[in-house]
Amino acid sequence: xxxxxxxxxxAGAAMAAAMGLPVRGDGHxxxxxxxxYVGPIGDGGWTFQHDQGRLDVEAAFGDQxxxxxxxxxxxxxxxxRAITQMALGGADMIFTTSFGYMEATNTVAGNFPNIKFEHxxxxxxxxxxxxxxxxxxxxxxxxxxxxAGRMTKTNKIGYIASFPIPEVIQGINSAFKHACAVNPAxxxxxIWAYTWFDPAKEADAAKAMIEQGVDVIMQxxxxxxxxxxxxxxxxxGGDVITFGQASDMxxxxxxxxxxxxxxxxxxxxxxxVQALIDGTWAQQGHWGGMPEGEVVIGxxxxxxxxxxxxxxEAMIADITSxxxxxxxxxxxxxxxxxxxxxxxxxxDLQLVTMDFYLEGMLGDIPS
Amino acid sequence: MDxxxxxxxxxxxxxxxxxxxxxxxxxxxxxxERAGVLNLGVEGMMMTGAITGFxxxxxxxxxxxxxxxxxxxxxxxxxxxxxxxxxxxSNQVATGLAxxxxxxxxxxxxxxxxxxxRAPAVASIDxxxxxxxxxxxxxxxxxxxxxxxxxxxxxxxxxxxxYSRGGLxxxxxxxxxxxxxxxxxxxxxxxxxxxxxxxxxxxxxxxxLGMVRVPQWTEGVTAGxxxxxxxxxxxxxxxxxxxxxxxxxxxxIGVLQLNLQAARAPIxxxxxxxxPYIATIVALVLLSARKSGRSTAAPAALGQPFxxxx
Numbered sequence: 001x002x003x004x005x006x007x008x009x010x011a012g013a014a015m016a017a018a019m020g021l022p023v024r025g026d027g028h029x030x031x032x033x034x035x036x037y038v039g040p041i042g043d044g045g046w047t048f049q050h051d052q053g054r055l056d057v058e059a060a061f062g063d064q065x066x067x068x069x070x071x072x073x074x075x076x077x078x079x080x081r082a083i084t085q086m087a088l089g090g091a092d093m094i095f096t097t098s099f100g101y102m103e104a105t106n107t108v109a110g111n112f113p114n115i116k117f118e119h120x121x122x123x124x125x126x127x128x129x130x131x132x133x134x135x136x137x138x139x140x141x142x143x144x145x146x147x148a149g150r151m152t153k154t155n156k157i158g159y160i161a162s163f164p165i166p167e168v169i170q171g172i173n174s175a176f177k178h179a180c181a182v183n184p185a186x187x188x189x190x191i192w193a194y195t196w197f198d199p200a201k202e203a204d205a206a207k208a209m210i211e212q213g214v215d216v217i218m219q220x221x222x223x224x225x226x227x228x229x230x231x232x233x234x235x236x237g238g239d240v241i242t243f244g245q246a247s248d249m250x251x252x253x254x255x256x257x258x259x260x261x262x263x264x265x266x267x268x269x270x271x272x273v274q275a276l277i278d279g280t281w282a283q284q285g286h287w288g289g290m291p292e293g294e295v296v297i298g299x300x301x302x303x304x305x306x307x308x309x310x311x312x313e314a315m316i317a318d319i320t321s322x323x324x325x326x327x328x329x330x331x332x333x334x335x336x337x338x339x340x341x342x343x344x345x346x347x348d349l350q351l352v353t354m355d356f357y358l359e360g361m362l363g364d365i366p367s
Numbered sequence: 368m369d370x371x372x373x374x375x376x377x378x379x380x381x382x383x384x385x386x387x388x389x390x391x392x393x394x395x396x397x398x399x400e401r402a403g404v405l406n407l408g409v410e411g412m413m414m415t416g417a418i419t420g421f422x423x424x425x426x427x428x429x430x431x432x433x434x435x436x437x438x439x440x441x442x443x444x445x446x447x448x449x450x451x452x453x454x455x456x457s458n459q460v461a462t463g464l465a466x467x468x469x470x471x472x473x474x475x476x477x478x479x480x481x482x483x484x485r486a487p488a489v490a491s492i493d494x495x496x497x498x499x500x501x502x503x504x505x506x507x508x509x510x511x512x513x514x515x516x517x518x519x520x521x522x523x524x525x526x527x528x529x530y531s532r533g534g535l536x537x538x539x540x541x542x543x544x545x546x547x548x549x550x551x552x553x554x555x556x557x558x559x560x561x562x563x564x565x566x567x568x569x570x571x572x573x574x575x576l577g578m579v580r581v582p583q584w585t586e587g588v589t590a591g592x593x594x595x596x597x598x599x600x601x602x603x604x605x606x607x608x609x610x611x612x613x614x615x616x617x618x619x620i621g622v623l624q625l626n627l628q629a630a631r632a633p634i635x636x637x638x639x640x641x642x643p644y645i646a647t648i649v650a651l652v653l654l655s656a657r658k659s660g661r662s663t664a665a666p667a668a669l670g671q672p673f674x675x676x677x
Contacts, residue, residue, distance in 0.1 A: 042586030198590040199581040366636035
């Protein structure tokens with residue numbers, strides 16, 4: 001048995017070398033690329049999009065790579081076990097695709113210096129083999145906030161938030177700022193769900209908002225349940241609009257879903273795997289947005305008036321070209337102190353540490 | 368803060384809807400545990416029930432048939448657990464955990480083609496006359512049938528365990544299976560029936576989540592509801608009445624805290640988020656603390672394998 005394994009491995013390496021395929025230091029091919037997901041790939045949102053990125057990697061590299069993934073890995077202590085298991089399983093590179101895997105990813109990276117780790121939406125890079133990557137969701141939120149501010153009739157915009165982390169707070173602030181810019185009477189109703197994925201709870205949150213007069217619902221949780229809840233409310237005579245989150249969620253268009261913010265991870269994943277193959281992989285903190293095609297606004301449906309749609313498209317063009325940054329001063333914090341002076345643009349450091357609401361927001365961010 | 372935005376009528380009405388899945392799953396597990404079997408596979412049975420119910424509901428266009436399918440699906444998976452633990456005497460804890468993994472995986476496999484598809488509509492039954500009563504009508508009498516089916520099942524279980532001969536036998540099996548066996552009762556057969564009843568109830572609970580609470584197929588729609596149901600059985604000290612209290616408290620405060628957040632009640636969000644868990648535990652502990660001794664004890668043979676030759 002042992003001899004046969006040896007022969008196969010030897011033959012495989014020889015063949016790979018002959019065919020010009022990449023051969024790793026320990027001589028194996030294909031490269032094994034692992035993905036750790038926080039929800040099921042069928043969530044129709046966040047994890048679904050990461051899995052699309054995984055499929056892009058498979059499509060781009062074919063037999064050169066083998067991908068493995070594990071779904072519904074809880075954030076926290078159990079993540080370390082799951083990542084370690086994947087590392088022991090022979091992965092060459094592991095993408096950990098949720099903020100809560102930050103400590104676990106770095107701990108495991110310390111134990112496996114020869115494996116490359118890529119952690120999504122975090123900022124901790126304690127070892128040379130850990131990179132982080134993120135998308136500038138706030139760019140997309142600005143566009144959605146603009147549409148929301150123009151579309152709301154009750155002047156109440158609901159925001160189903162997950163956890164009070166900078167990524168989520170940026171999104172709330174960006175949406176609120178751009179809704180306020182076109183409709184100063186807007187009020188943001190935030191519910192913290194304390195989960196990324198719990199369809200029943202997300203649906204309950206959406207229903208609670210609708211019952212309290214919210215007519216535009218944004219979400220930073222991963223399932224399509226709020227869309228379904230809004231559709232149900234509309235079927236019962238309501239007038240609620242939503243935005244697809246992370247994925248297009250086109251099935252809920254043209255109403256309630258009137259547009260969407262799509263995370264497009266494929267290009268980044270392909271680029272990083274290519275770097276690994278070329279041997280040029282190096283640690284970095286990557287933060288792409290609309291210019292890189294990582295944040296995409298899905299089709300704006302006809303429920304949105306043409307002039308609003310044109311304004312939204314103009315904003316998309318400006319952000320993509322770099323002419324406009326959603327966090328450009330003057331902006332004040334909720335407590336009235338100055339965040340950005342006239343014409344000042346927020347630095348990335350200011351954004352990744354954002355832990356306050358902007359002026360005009362009601363309520364407190366839980367600590 | 369604007370608490371006047373919260374409509375108490377709508378809130379209490381959604382409370383009944385929110386509590387139903389946990390209530391169904393928990394009452395099934397209560398019967399299983401009263402028969403002396405610990406089945407930790409509730410989450411798996413709920414997911415399996417959710418997808419089989421959804422598939423049948425989608426194929427036939429009838430939500431009622433969907434719920435029947437869900438009960439059958441849940442019972443079938445429970446049957447697997449029963450065969451392994453009752454006839455092959457496998458470890459109940461390990462088998463139950465495995466059943467959860469298997470059930471969740473099976474559901475996502477079967478559900479792959481159904482992602483995002485809407486469920487058949489579940490009609491609300493407006494009970495004549497009663498639903499016209501102001502305030503009380505919309506809260507209590509304008510729900511879909513499963514809300515009432517859930518409560519009727521609890522009532523039936525309570526009556527069965529307390530007043531019927533069959534319930535006495537089932538409890539005897541759960542307290543001391545050797546004595547029950549010596550009296551001539553078929554311990555394994557009784558336990559198998561209890562396990563399948565538990566599976567059917569869990570399946571109904573899962574289907575309620577997958578067809579009513581979230582009216583479209585979503586993978587992992589239970590998101591831990593099965594574990595909550597298991598915990599509520601223990602905190603309710605295996606009594607149907609307390610179980611209803613627990614499930615309604617948990618479901619109700621879960622909905623209430625979301626409403627309070629939306630209305631910006633002056634309570635920290637952290638406190639609101641943990642309130643369903645804390646309130647349920649405190650209430651059930653207080654309830655069971657009133658009586659001492661046996662009344663709060665677990666069934667004596669809970670989790671023990673039974674083999675007739677012993």
